[in-house]
Amino acid sequence: MKVALEGKRALVTGAAQGIGEAIAKTLAANGARVAFTDVNGELAKQTAAKVDGAIAVTMDITKKESIDHGVADVVKQLGGIDILINNAGVNTAKHRVNIDKFPLEEWQRIVDVDLTGTYLVTQAVSNVMIGQGTGGRIVNIASSLGIVPVRLQCAFIAAKGGLVHMTKGTAIELGPHNILVNCVAPGSTLTEGTKGLYYGENASERERAERLLSHVPLGRPGTCEEMAHGVLFFCAPESGYITGQIMAVDGGWTAGGFFRDF
Template identity: 50%
Template sequence: MQCDLSGRVAFVTGAAGGIGRAIVDRLAANGASIVVADINAEGAEAVAAALPDAMPAIVDIRDEAAIDRAVERTIQRFGRLDILVNNAGVNTLAHRVDIDAFPTEEWHRIVGIDLDGLFLMSRSALKPMLAAGRGGRIVNIGSVVGLAAMRLQSPFVAAKAGIIHLTRSMALELGAKGVLTNCVAPGSVMTEGTKKLFYGESGKFHEKAAAFMRHVPLGRPGTPEEIAEAVLFLASPASSYVNGQILTVDGGWTAGYMM
């Protein structure tokens, strides 16, 4: 879709690659100024340099002080903050095990980034957003596993389920203040991470990829660009009466069981 985001400033976390890179490209193509936030300094700087009006922000979203500094720099540079896309997140590659064997430190790492980091980032970004009185948009990136659980990734499933209800809670609290909060829940998406698990020839679960795709009516993984289109809609003026919703972009995965 095409919309006019001219004069709007979007802060996107996890923006240096994969889905995040597709999101910043799509928002920028529709006129938004972009804060390219990522823990990967080289990646954030490279992506920001390729966009027409952008700045990099090197942020570990577990670090409250670093988040606040990045938001302050955003206001200093652009004078406003209108759109927050909470895209940053991690899963586990090495520890695909049942919960009784799941390492405590890996649980804290995943939940700390995927859920705690989203909370910290949202709270900080809301300060200038609400102070300006212009309203705003928050788009959280969840996952279909927050709706339909999967095995061997308990902290990721728990964090994404938490994001879904947190989105609804935020919508109830912030809607009257003019800030709309929604969530995009992707299914399996072709990224570097999923190549390492499923879709690359050397993927850890490569042999299961075909069986997995038989449960998706469209028979293929999504692309980062398809997720970015959903984010663009929720960030755009076209979604002015959409609040507290979970937009599932999964090729029909969660529609029902494919026999």
């Protein structure tokens, strides 16, 4: 998929690796100048160095001061921001327990990044876009679990479900400024992290992954590049009348594949 993003300036959070890296590289490959931002500034720098014209900025989205400084740095280096991809997010592997046993500190950690952090970045960047007066695109990365909840992940599904509705509300509020706000909701995705946990030859949760994939109509995890192309669609000039929408890139899981044996 190729679209014309020449002259556009993009900020991607959590861009040092995984889905965020794939998104940032895909936007750059289609002509945008991209700021790779991440709490791991050194890794973001190493990743951005592989992309012509890209910059790297350290940004901790749980801290407003870090966001304000990072956004100002991006504006200074790129001259503005036309595209924001709210990709940075976390989940828990250790605390897969019912809500009655779920630790408050783990709830707070996940919500602080996945929901509050996205709100803070959106607030900072939308002010930049409104000031520019030329519109913009914001794409939030939620999760298929923000559409269909599952057990043992109360904080993650709450944060991602909140992000789904925040996308719609923000689209209504920013529409008059021609800022389009949409959301990509990935399903299970093949990353370095999930290879070790689920999909690698010696993965610790290989049996669980097989059960999961048995409910995915396409029968496999998605790739980071497939998630990135969902984002690219929302950034394309041809998508100029689409806002407030949620695109599940999940191999059909949310279409009801998990009920196939009902």
